[in-house]
Amino acid sequence: MTAETATRPAPPPRAGARRRARISGGTALGLGSAVLYLSLIVLIPLALVVWRSTDEGLGYFWRAVTTPDAWAALTLTIGASAIVALINLVLGTIIAWVLVRDRFPGKAIVDTLIDLPFALPTIVAGLVLLALYGPESPLGVNLAYSRAGVGLALLFVTLPFVVRTVQPVLIELDKDMEQAAASLGASPFQTFRRIILPNLVPAMLSGTALAFTRAISEFGSTVLISGNLPFKTQVAAVNIFSQIEGDNTTGAAAISTVLLIVALVALVSLDLLQRWGSRRG
Amino acid sequence: MAKYGLRTIAVAYLLFLLVLPVGLIVWRTFGDGLAPFVEALTSPSALHAFRVTLEVSLWAVVANTVFGVGAALLLVRHEFPGKRLLSAFIDLPMAVSPVVVGLALILLYGRFSPVGGQLESWGIQIIFSTPGMVLATVFVALPLVVRAVVPVLEELGDEQEQAAHTLGASRFQTFLRITLPGIRSALAYGVVLCLARSLGEYGAVAVVSGRLVDQTQTLTLFVEERFQNFDQPAAFAAATALALLAVVTLLLTRLLRPKD
Numbered sequence: 001m002t003a004e005t006a007t008r009p010a011p012p013p014r015a016g017a018r019r020r021a022r023i024s025g026g027t028a029l030g031l032g033s034a035v036l037y038l039s040l041i042v043l044i045p046l047a048l049v050v051w052r053s054t055d056e057g058l059g060y061f062w063r064a065v066t067t068p069d070a071w072a073a074l075t076l077t078i079g080a081s082a083i084v085a086l087i088n089l090v091l092g093t094i095i096a097w098v099l100v101r102d103r104f105p106g107k108a109i110v111d112t113l114i115d116l117p118f119a120l121p122t123i124v125a126g127l128v129l130l131a132l133y134g135p136e137s138p139l140g141v142n143l144a145y146s147r148a149g150v151g152l153a154l155l156f157v158t159l160p161f162v163v164r165t166v167q168p169v170l171i172e173l174d175k176d177m178e179q180a181a182a183s184l185g186a187s188p189f190q191t192f193r194r195i196i197l198p199n200l201v202p203a204m205l206s207g208t209a210l211a212f213t214r215a216i217s218e219f220g221s222t223v224l225i226s227g228n229l230p231f232k233t234q235v236a237a238v239n240i241f242s243q244i245e246g247d248n249t250t251g252a253a254a255i256s257t258v259l260l261i262v263a264l265v266a267l268v269s270l271d272l273l274q275r276w277g278s279r280r281g
Numbered sequence: 282m283a284k285y286g287l288r289t290i291a292v293a294y295l296l297f298l299l300v301l302p303v304g305l306i307v308w309r310t311f312g313d314g315l316a317p318f319v320e321a322l323t324s325p326s327a328l329h330a331f332r333v334t335l336e337v338s339l340w341a342v343v344a345n346t347v348f349g350v351g352a353a354l355l356l357v358r359h360e361f362p363g364k365r366l367l368s369a370f371i372d373l374p375m376a377v378s379p380v381v382v383g384l385a386l387i388l389l390y391g392r393f394s395p396v397g398g399q400l401e402s403w404g405i406q407i408i409f410s411t412p413g414m415v416l417a418t419v420f421v422a423l424p425l426v427v428r429a430v431v432p433v434l435e436e437l438g439d440e441q442e443q444a445a446h447t448l449g450a451s452r453f454q455t456f457l458r459i460t461l462p463g464i465r466s467a468l469a470y471g472v473v474l475c476l477a478r479s480l481g482e483y484g485a486v487a488v489v490s491g492r493l494v495d496q497t498q499t500l501t502l503f504v505e506e507r508f509q510n511f512d513q514p515a516a517f518a519a520a521t522a523l524a525l526l527a528v529v530t531l532l533l534t535r536l537l538r539p540k541d
Binding site: 023026027030031033034035037038041042043044045046048049052091094095097098099102104110112113114115116117119120121122123124127128129131132133138152155156159188213216217218219220223224236237238240241244249252253256259260263264267 | 482
């Protein structure tokens with residue numbers, strides 16, 4: 001597929017407005033292969049989830065979502081994810097700030113460490129947190145089987161999002177304006193609030209939205225530390241998992257559909273935010 | 282003063298969230314020397330899990346690399362209606378919970394679906410077997426290569442490719458001699474990310490594999506199963522092995538990341 005489609009000499013430089021180019025044979029073949037591949041692996045399976053969730057009627061869908069344990073799992077997931085996203089908003093921005101504006105020995109190591117949660121398998125993330133904050137905690141802090149433990153796991157896996165979206169914006173930020181503000185008598189807090197913060201807000205919000213979508217879909221890191229107690233620490237993904245194991249695929253599909261919708265809403269708002277940001281930019 | 286305050290907050294947060302937990306596992310694993318670590322990882326079950334993980338990851342990386350390069354070229358070098366939609370579909374897997382990925386694949390390829398039933402009558406089993414695990418891994422790691430290659434292709438421009446074409450190079454030659462060397466490090470970056478994601482995938486594989494010990498058990502499933510069966514040394518050893526792989530990945534991506 002690559003050899004054929006990949007190397008067709010590119011069309012002549014687009015002149016001004018994008019004209020509706022006629023699709024050449026190479027493009028059509030490549031596009032067809034890509035769409036077929038995506039359909040077989042991603043699109044048809046996901047469409048089936050949505051389809052299955054409503055194939056016994058909307059009433060069934062609603063009942064499946066509002067069974068006490070599913071509802072408890074969904075509200076816990078969305079609530080915990082919102083709190084975790086907000087903590088990320090504040091601490092992620094602070095970390096990005098420290099990484100860009102501060103100097104101290106070992107900063108490069110700290111900077112590299114930020115990506116560790118992306119590289120570490122989620123089940124390992126859950127295990128390491130349970131080792132330090134579980135029943136055998138050397139710190140004497142036991143968060144196993146508690147909602148705080150779930151929050152901790154979500155904080156771990158979502159750490160990089162806000163840091164990595166805010167950091168590049170801070171690097172690009174011109175210091176001239178801050179110096180001008182300071183020389184005109186603005187206090188450091190005023191400079192931060194009036195000059196720096198407005199520039200960072202779009203990046204901070206998009207990082208927060210990404211962290212939120214990641215948190216609502218999280219599974220692996222919460223499995224061990226949450227203990228999966230229904231009504232208490234069971235998150236939506238774990239609820240779906242236990243319904244699949246119990247052969248209730250329709251119920252599992254209903255909760256999955258809710259998660260998909262929430263994630264899509266978050267991502268669409270993120271897209272709107274980014275456009276708003278670039279218009280102001 | 283504010284400077285030190287912020288620095289302390291940032292470093293303390295990372296210390297308690299990342300460094301101490303990961304450090305503790307490594308310390309507990311190697312606390313009694315290297316022998317228990319090696320012993321735990323060379324048990325037949327652990328070795329089998331290693332093999333399954335490698336097999337699944339390799340297939341997934343190959344599939345995602347071929348698709349990733351092709352899709353990136355399609356998105357950057359070709360014009361067609363619906364381009365933004367295709368681009369959004371490629372990013373879609375990032376927004377889907379791993380468990381939902383597993384469910385979705387079961388609904389299409391499981392024994393009780395028309396497609397899965399038909400395949401099974403031809404003797405092809407997808408779910409609870411390697412092909413299903415490969416599909417799940419491909420799904421979760423799908424955007425990584427594309428997103429690594431697209432910006433570099435855009436930056437590269439197509440003058441050199443056109444020049445090669447004018448001088449009589451075939452499409453395949455142009456790809457091998459011009460495009461591929463140009464995107465080499467970005468491609469390597471994407472492949473490393475994809476490999477790391479594949480080796481570490483847990484949720485989607487847990488659903489489609491059926492978690493059959495010594496059959497479809499990957500390394501991450503091994504960690505969970507050993508831990509639930511109160512075999513902490515084996516769980517910690519495998520977790521440490523995976524964590525070390527993650528650190529290697531981190532360092533590699535640091536080296537390969539396109540400088541901007």
